[in-house]
Amino acid sequence: MKEQNLLASAALFSELYNDDNYQNISDIIAEFIKGAITLENKYSFNSTEITDLLEKIYEFQIPESVVRTTLNNKLKGDIERKDGYYHYKSAVNLSQSINHEHETIIESQNKLFLNLIGFIEQKENRELEKAERAEVFENFTHFLFDNGFADKFSNYISAYIILNEKDVEFTNSLNIIREGIILYQGIRFTADINELGKWNTDLTLYLNTEQLFNATGYNGILYQEIFNDFTTLVYEINSANKSTNQRKRIELKYFEETKREVDNFFLSAESIIRGHKKLDPSRAAMKMVLENCHSASDIKAKRVKFDLELKRKGIDLQEFNVELSKMSQYNVEDQNSIDELQKLSMEKGREFDDFMCSQYFKIFTKINYYRKGESNKPFERIGHLLITDNGFAKYLAHHNLVKFDDDAISFAKDMDFIITRLWFKLKKGFSNKQSLPKSFDVVTKARLILSSHINSSISSGFQKLVGETKNGKLTKEEALARSYEFREKPNRPEDITTENIDDSLAFLNNETYFEDIYREKERKEALLNDIQRKNQELENEIKKRDLLEKQKQETIVLIAFIKSNWKDQSKKNWKDFSLFFAIFLLNSFLSLLAIVVSVDKRVKDWLSIWGRYQIFAVALYILVIVTEVLGRSYLFNKERLKSGWSWFLTLITFNYSRNKREFENELERKFTEVNKAISDS
Numbered sequence: 001m002k003e004q005n006l007l008a009s010a011a012l013f014s015e016l017y018n019d020d021n022y023q024n025i026s027d028i029i030a031e032f033i034k035g036a037i038t039l040e041n042k043y044s045f046n047s048t049e050i051t052d053l054l055e056k057i058y059e060f061q062i063p064e065s066v067v068r069t070t071l072n073n074k075l076k077g078d079i080e081r082k083d084g085y086y087h088y089k090s091a092v093n094l095s096q097s098i099n100h101e102h103e104t105i106i107e108s109q110n111k112l113f114l115n116l117i118g119f120i121e122q123k124e125n126r127e128l129e130k131a132e133r134a135e136v137f138e139n140f141t142h143f144l145f146d147n148g149f150a151d152k153f154s155n156y157i158s159a160y161i162i163l164n165e166k167d168v169e170f171t172n173s174l175n176i177i178r179e180g181i182i183l184y185q186g187i188r189f190t191a192d193i194n195e196l197g198k199w200n201t202d203l204t205l206y207l208n209t210e211q212l213f214n215a216t217g218y219n220g221i222l223y224q225e226i227f228n229d230f231t232t233l234v235y236e237i238n239s240a241n242k243s244t245n246q247r248k249r250i251e252l253k254y255f256e257e258t259k260r261e262v263d264n265f266f267l268s269a270e271s272i273i274r275g276h277k278k279l280d281p282s283r284a285a286m287k288m289v290l291e292n293c294h295s296a297s298d299i300k301a302k303r304v305k306f307d308l309e310l311k312r313k314g315i316d317l318q319e320f321n322v323e324l325s326k327m328s329q330y331n332v333e334d335q336n337s338i339d340e341l342q343k344l345s346m347e348k349g350r351e352f353d354d355f356m357c358s359q360y361f362k363i364f365t366k367i368n369y370y371r372k373g374e375s376n377k378p379f380e381r382i383g384h385l386l387i388t389d390n391g392f393a394k395y396l397a398h399h400n401l402v403k404f405d406d407d408a409i410s411f412a413k414d415m416d417f418i419i420t421r422l423w424f425k426l427k428k429g430f431s432n433k434q435s436l437p438k439s440f441d442v443v444t445k446a447r448l449i450l451s452s453h454i455n456s457s458i459s460s461g462f463q464k465l466v467g468e469t470k471n472g473k474l475t476k477e478e479a480l481a482r483s484y485e486f487r488e489k490p491n492r493p494e495d496i497t498t499e500n501i502d503d504s505l506a507f508l509n510n511e512t513y514f515e516d517i518y519r520e521k522e523r524k525e526a527l528l529n530d531i532q533r534k535n536q537e538l539e540n541e542i543k544k545r546d547l548l549e550k551q552k553q554e555t556i557v558l559i560a561f562i563k564s565n566w567k568d569q570s571k572k573n574w575k576d577f578s579l580f581f582a583i584f585l586l587n588s589f590l591s592l593l594a595i596v597v598s599v600d601k602r603v604k605d606w607l608s609i610w611g612r613y614q615i616f617a618v619a620l621y622i623l624v625i626v627t628e629v630l631g632r633s634y635l636f637n638k639e640r641l642k643s644g645w646s647w648f649l650t651l652i653t654f655n656y657s658r659n660k661r662e663f664e665n666e667l668e669r670k671f672t673e674v675n676k677a678i679s680d681s
Helices: 001-017 026-042 047-058 064-073 097-124 130-144 153-165 168-190 209-215 219-241 256-274 282-288 296-312 334-348 353-372 393-396 415-425 442-470 475-490 501-509 511-598 601-608 612-635 638-652 656-680
Strands: 079-082 085-088 203-207 250-254 315-317 385-387
Touching: 001 026, 001 097, 001 130, 001 168, 026 064, 026 097, 026 168, 047 064, 047 501, 064 256, 097 130, 097 153, 130 153, 130 168, 130 442, 130 601, 153 501, 168 415, 168 442, 203 353, 209 219, 209 282, 209 296, 219 250, 219 415, 219 442, 256 282, 256 296, 256 353, 282 296, 282 511, 296 315, 334 353, 353 385, 385 415, 385 656, 442 475, 442 501, 601 612
Parallel strands: 203 250, 203 385, 250 315
Antiparallel strands: 079 085
C-alpha cells in the first residue's frame, strides 16, 4: 500500500532528523538513497533513476535537483561519476539498517491502524468491508497530510485520537509521522535545500475574516494560539531582516472586502443585541463578541478595541486604488467560471454562494494583479497570498478554473500550510517539543476538524430550524429546545473533550439526532411519570398501611383502655351495689323489727320487762336508727347509692350487656376526641 509506505518513510525521516548522528537534511536523504540502492542492488545509476527509486520504495517525491545535490556533496566519497552515471565503489559496505527500521515502523503502524478499525467498527456496530478499510487508511493518510477535513471517516479518526490523547506512546508515534510529513513536504517543494535557514524575499500575506478573529481570540483560545505561532515565525523573519534594512520581509494585511465583512459582522451583533436577529450558535466569534454586552454601544466599543488590536499586531488595511475593470489581463472573475463552478457544486451536492464567490474572485484578482499574473513560482517568491481557513475560499482558490495552471501557487492557502512552510524554511527542528507550533500536534488537528464539522452541522441545522419555525413545522417551544441543544454543542476546538466526544459523534453521524433526542426525551418523561405514579401509589400504600397500623395500635390501646376502665367501673359498681344493698338490708331490718314489735305480743311483753337485755336491745335499735339517719345525711354517698341502685336495676332487668356497650362507646368517643386534639396540636 503506497500510503502505508509513505507514512512509515515520513516517520523514519523524522526519527533520523532528531538523531544527533545526522547533521542536516542532506545526510538523511543520503541514508534513504543508500537504502534504495541496497534493496534494488543497483550500483550504477543516474540522478533520475535514484529519484524514481526513492518514490518506488519509500513513496518520496523528492526534487531531482535535491537528489543530485546530495549525490554530489554527501556521497561523493562513496561514488564516482563517469559518463553521466554514478557508480558505487565496490569496497563500500551499504548498511541495511534503515530498511529494517522502515519495516519495524510499518508493523507498528499496522497495529495502530487495526485499533482504529476496531474503534470505527465498534461505533458503526458492524464489520467494515475490505474497500472501506482501504478508505479508512486513505482518510488517515489525508488527516496526517492536512487535507482530510471532508473525508468520510475523518470524524471517527479525530475522535479516536482525542480519546487516546493521554496515551503518550500513541500520540508520539502519530506526531513523529506528522513531523516527517512536514519535513517531506518542505523538501518536496524546495529546489535548493542549501537555502534553508534564511528568508530573503518579500511576501505580503492577506488575512481573511476568520484569521482576523483568530488574531484577536474571537474564535477561541486554540485558534489564537495557532495564530500566535504564525506571528512568532513572521516576527523572527522580520527581526533577522532588520539588521540589513528597516523593512519588513513579511507584511500582514487585509483587503477592503474583508473589512466590509467585519463591518457587517459587528452590525449583525448590534442587531442581535437589539433583538432584531437571532444568534446562530455555530458562530463562536459572534458569541464571544456578544459576551458581557448589554447595548449597541458595548458592541461599538468592542469594534474599536478589535481595530486597535489588529494595529498592535501589525495587521493593516491594504489600500487598492486601481479599478478592477481596467486590468482585464489579471481579472479572475468571470461569469462563465462562476456558472461552471456552481454547476459542479450542485452535481456534488455542495452549497454555492454566488455573492461570496464574487467577493473572493475580487480578492484573487487583486492578488493576481500584485503578482503581475505570475503564479508559477516557488512559495517563497510568490509575493502575495491570501490566508484563509474558509472551506469555500480554499475550494475556489485551488480549482483549475481559478488558478489557471496546475503547477501554479493558488491565490489562497490555509494557515497550516503557511506555518509549515515558514517553519521548514527557517530550518527549525523537532527536538524542543514545547516550542513546536500547535498546528503540528495531531490532537490539536483532531479537535480542529471535529469543531469545524460541528459548526457546519450547527449552522445548517440552525438555518433549517429557522425555516421550519417560519413555516409552522415547529412550535416555538420545540424551536427553543432545539436552539438550546445547538448552543450546548462544543463548537470551539478547546471545548471538545474525551467526556463529550461520544455525544459529538452522535450529533455529527446521526441525521435524525433531534428526532431521537425528542423521542428519548418523551420516553424519559413517560418513564419519569410512570415512576412518579408508582412512587405516589407506593407512598399512598405506605400511608394506608401506616394508617391501618396506627388504627390497629389505637384499637389495641383502646381495647386495653376500655377493658381496664370497665374492670374498674365494674368493681366500683359492685362496691356501690354492696353499699346500697347494705343500706337496704339495714332499713329492711329496722322496718321489719318495728312491724314485729307492733304485731307480736310476746315481743311487746318481753320489751316491757325493763331488764338488762331489754335495755341493750333498745339501745342497739336506737343506735342503728341514728346511724341510718346520720349516715343517710352525712356518711353515705348518695351518688354511690344511686349508682348501686342503677346497677341493681341493670342486673334485675338483664341490661348488663347494653350498659357495658354504652360505657365502651362513650369511652371510645372520648378516646377519639383526645387523639384528634393531640394530632391537631
